Amino acid sequence: MDTQPSRLVQAPPCGSIADMTSPTPAIAFENVAKSFDHGRLIAVDGVSLTVAQGEFLAIVGGSGSGKTTLLRLANRLIETDGGCVRIRGDDVQSLDPIALRRRIGYVFQSGGLFPHMSVADNIGITPRLLGTPAAEISARVDELLDLVRLDRGRHRDRFPHQLSGGERQRVGVARALAAKPDIVLMDEPFGALDPLTRDALGEDYRQLHRDLRLTTVMITHDMAEAVLLADRIAVMRSGRLLAQGTPEQLSSSHEPYVLQLLCTPRRQAERLQALLPQSASNDAPSMAPR
Numbered sequence: 001m002d003t004q005p006s007r008l009v010q011a012p013p014c015g016s017i018a019d020m021t022s023p024t025p026a027i028a029f030e031n032v033a034k035s036f037d038h039g040r041l042i043a044v045d046g047v048s049l050t051v052a053q054g055e056f057l058a059i060v061g062g063s064g065s066g067k068t069t070l071l072r073l074a075n076r077l078i079e080t081d082g083g084c085v086r087i088r089g090d091d092v093q094s095l096d097p098i099a100l101r102r103r104i105g106y107v108f109q110s111g112g113l114f115p116h117m118s119v120a121d122n123i124g125i126t127p128r129l130l131g132t133p134a135a136e137i138s139a140r141v142d143e144l145l146d147l148v149r150l151d152r153g154r155h156r157d158r159f160p161h162q163l164s165g166g167e168r169q170r171v172g173v174a175r176a177l178a179a180k181p182d183i184v185l186m187d188e189p190f191g192a193l194d195p196l197t198r199d200a201l202g203e204d205y206r207q208l209h210r211d212l213r214l215t216t217v218m219i220t221h222d223m224a225e226a227v228l229l230a231d232r233i234a235v236m237r238s239g240r241l242l243a244q245g246t247p248e249q250l251s252s253s254h255e256p257y258v259l260q261l262l263c264t265p266r267r268q269a270e271r272l273q274a275l276l277p278q279s280a281s282n283d284a285p286s287m288a289p290r
Helices: 067-074 097-102 119-129 134-147 165-177 195-211 223-229 256-275 278-282
Strands: 027-036 041-051 056-060 082-087 105-107 183-187 215-220 232-237 240-245
Touching (some): 041 240, 056 223, 067 183, 105 165, 119 134, 165 183, 165 195, 223 232, 232 256
Parallel strands (some): 056 215, 056 232, 183 215
Antiparallel strands (some): 232 240
């Protein structure tokens, strides 16, 4: 976070949507601002950003860039100081925050599972809070375990401490999808996993995103992950949005920080190519183990 004296944008409140002819975005941040510690720590500084229906957007930036704060403003886990956040055209301030969160899937870092609840109970918690009948919840749990590639018999009644990191994160994804949301927010969901599990789970989620026609916003500090998984990338630094677009579009940015981030995957690939024998890449299995 920026620790300089406050320069927070004093954004106006939500007004009417200016262009009613354009498709309504799934999520729209309009000149959004947020600070902490009585304005001394600026987390988000006048950010405007839209996420189209069905899009996979990755928000990239270093620690303290404001990316996680921006994500949490979308479902009112924290409140804005200024500007407006809209979900499918509705100002989130006009919506009940609990009802809002229940209609948007959220995947926390390291799963964020309730340790005293079984896998089935963790997955079914939101449908249960919504009053879904028990039989429907049970069927939905089984459906989601299949969807995230976890064996029903082995995992349904286990507790989080009995799972591997990758299994916990798969349960976290299943829980986020349990109430059939069409928007999913992901806060560095794969960052704590080993490389093979991370790669496999990222690809699996990307397939779920396509198959279920989700709108996904993923926070990550890893530009390679963003390039591989997302349709579009937004780059933040010190609370501000520096650039947004496809990797090709970002390559035309005049921001040195953006170009530095974009070059990182290429540099890593070149270094690996130089260090690893050619046979290692040729002999690698086509699919990482789950």
